[in-house]
Amino acid sequence: xxxxxxxxxxxxSTVLFILVLVIGFLTFKQPRNVYKKTHxxxxxxxxxxxxxxxxxxxxxQHPVVxxxxxxxxxxxxxxxxxxxxxxxxxxxxxxxxxxGGLKNTGxxxxxxxxxxxxxxxxxxxxxxxxxxxxxxxxxxxxxxxxKLVVRNYALEKPIANYAEIFKTITPEKVAxxxxxxVIPIKKKKKRKPEGGC
Amino acid sequence: xxxxxLAKILSKRYIILASMLFIAALxxxxxxxxxxxxxxxxxxxxxxVINPERYIISDVLADKIITNDPSIILIDVREVDEFxxxxxxxxxxxxxxxxxxEDYQGYLDQDRYNVILFSNENFKADQAWLxxxxxxxxxxxxxxxxxxxxxxxxxxxxxxTEDMPNEAYELYxxxxxxxxxxxxxxxAKERKVAKKVVKxIVPKQKKKKRKPEGGC
Numbered sequence: 001x002x003x004x005x006x007x008x009x010x011x012x013s014t015v016l017f018i019l020v021l022v023i024g025f026l027t028f029k030q031p032r033n034v035y036k037k038t039h040x041x042x043x044x045x046x047x048x049x050x051x052x053x054x055x056x057x058x059x060x061q062h063p064v065v066x067x068x069x070x071x072x073x074x075x076x077x078x079x080x081x082x083x084x085x086x087x088x089x090x091x092x093x094x095x096x097x098x099x100g101g102l103k104n105t106g107x108x109x110x111x112x113x114x115x116x117x118x119x120x121x122x123x124x125x126x127x128x129x130x131x132x133x134x135x136x137x138x139x140x141x142x143x144x145x146x147k148l149v150v151r152n153y154a155l156e157k158p159i160a161n162y163a164e165i166f167k168t169i170t171p172e173k174v175a176x177x178x179x180x181x182v183i184p185i186k187k188k189k190k191r192k193p194e195g196g197c
Numbered sequence: 198x199x200x201x202x203l204a205k206i207l208s209k210r211y212i213i214l215a216s217m218l219f220i221a222a223l224x225x226x227x228x229x230x231x232x233x234x235x236x237x238x239x240x241x242x243x244x245x246v247i248n249p250e251r252y253i254i255s256d257v258l259a260d261k262i263i264t265n266d267p268s269i270i271l272i273d274v275r276e277v278d279e280f281x282x283x284x285x286x287x288x289x290x291x292x293x294x295x296x297x298x299e300d301y302q303g304y305l306d307q308d309r310y311n312v313i314l315f316s317n318e319n320f321k322a323d324q325a326w327l328x329x330x331x332x333x334x335x336x337x338x339x340x341x342x343x344x345x346x347x348x349x350x351x352x353x354x355x356x357x358t359e360d361m362p363n364e365a366y367e368l369y370x371x372x373x374x375x376x377x378x379x380x381x382x383x384x385a386k387e388r389k390v391a392k393k394v395v396k397x398i399v400p401k402q403k404k405k406k407r408k409p410e411g412g413c
Contacts, residue, residue: 007207014214021221033239034232039297039328046324047294088247091239117319121246124327129239156317158279159348165381188407196411 033091036130045127052138053110054152064102065137068113068122077148079112079141087113090122099126103133112137116155236333245330252341253313255350256368259375262286270310274325275317275344283344285315286379296325306334315340315347351375 037045045051065082067074074084085095102109111126111134113119119136126134142149237245245251261269262285271288273280280290291301293316305312314322314337322339329337340347349355354372357365 011207011210011214014218018214018217018221021218025221025224028228030229030232031234031238033234035234035239035331039331042328043294043297046328088243091243117323120320120323121327124324125239125243125246128331156275156320158282158317159345165348165352191407191410193408194410 032093033096033129035128037128037132042124042128045132051123051127051135052116052155053135054138055150058110060108064107064109066109066111066122066134068111068119069141073114073143077143077146079148079150082112085122087118087122090125096129099131099134103131107133109134110137111135112139112141112150115140116153237331242327242330246327251326251337251339252319253338254341255347256371256375258285258313258340258347259351259372259379263375263378268309268311270304270312272304272312272314272325273316274314274321279317285344285347288315293321293325296328305329305337306332308335311336311338313338313340316343317345318343351379352381 062081065079067078067082067084068087068090069078069084070086071084074082078084083098085092085098089095099109109131111119111123113122116136116138123134123136138153138155139150140153142151258269271285273284273288273290274293274296275290276292277290280288284290289304291298291304295301296305312334314325316322316325319339319341322343326337326339342350351372354369354376357369
């Protein structure tokens with residue numbers, strides 16, 4: 001009987017072990033979105049400005065345009081045939097499958113927002129996830145008179161004359177340094193030795 | 198009789214259990230290779246991206262610079278020539294193309310200081326911010342509007358019109374004063390000279406001993 005109990009224990013532990021394995025198999029889950037591009041690849045993509053397109057450079061007759069502004073802004077006005085995917089929903093199954101489908105058919109999706117900054121975040125996320133069929137429309141959009149006004153935009157252009165405001169002073173010299181408070185000590189004047197009485 | 202049967206089943210049970218373990222082991226071989234995101238998942242990164250908390254406005258930054266806040270590091274991600282033309286006081290130049298360079302990681306990958314990235318606008322600084330956040334770095338901020346925004350708010354603020362509330366005037370006065378501090382215009386020059394004069398006094402002059410005066 002002692003032996004029987006020993007074998008029972010062994011079999012119970014084996015069954016438990018197998019159960020753990022089965023649970024492990026069932027709960028095995030892949031992360032939905034995995035970065036396909038490394039940091040270095042992304043950075044080299046940023047160095048070339050291929051990902052920035054002006055509206056008139058699109059040769060395609062029916063380009064796929066994605067609007068990353070909020071739903072309310074989209075409902076006011078948008079580029080014709082644009083699809084609205086707010087930045088917050090860019091990684092949803094629906095949008096990912098849309099862009100993935102475009103990648104499979106070799107089409108490019110053009111992303112725009114209020115300005116290129118807004119489109120940039122969505123684009124960078126998608127690009128790093130391997131959807132390199134996306135580009136940023138280098139435009140600013142304004143809602144004026146119930147119409148969407150789209151203008152090309154000079155990105156990261158410095159203000160031409162900002163050095164002038166300093167006149168001749170170079171900014172480095174103006175760089176603040178903790179000024180020590182110095183209390184000037186007044187020199188005492190030498191007094192001539194006075195005569196005694 | 199019963200004991201024998203039981204023994205038979207028991208011996209078979211071992212084989213069954215062993216084969217199940219074997220199948221499980223085979224299953225491990227067939228599993229697809231596990232893909233994982235390093236540092237931060239895309240979903241978490243998105244949550245950070247849509248949070249505007251990363252932006253610091255120029256008024257706040259000006260205040261921090263003027264009060265010599267020791268907790269901030271300014272990083273200029275523009276190219277070297279733009280950096281040499283004009284930059285914020287005490288800023289460090291790390292061009293965006295070199296942002297992953299190992300020499301600079303000491304500045305970026307730390308949790309003591311608040312790193313403030315800026316370029317001419319938000320665009321490049323945002324890109325740097327996104328790249329560095331994917332590496333899992335913390336305490337990164339972006340100067341809202343960049344240098345151009347800085348110019349339009351601190352260095353050259355728009356004058357408030359008369360119908361604006363008192364706060365607008367207060368803000369304007371603050372910006373004017375901050376502009377002077379950062380060296381705008383001729384007034385700044387005078388101010389600077391005045392400062393220098395104060396500094397020149399630093400060597401304290403010793404009191405000379407007076408000659409003994411004649412007593413009575």
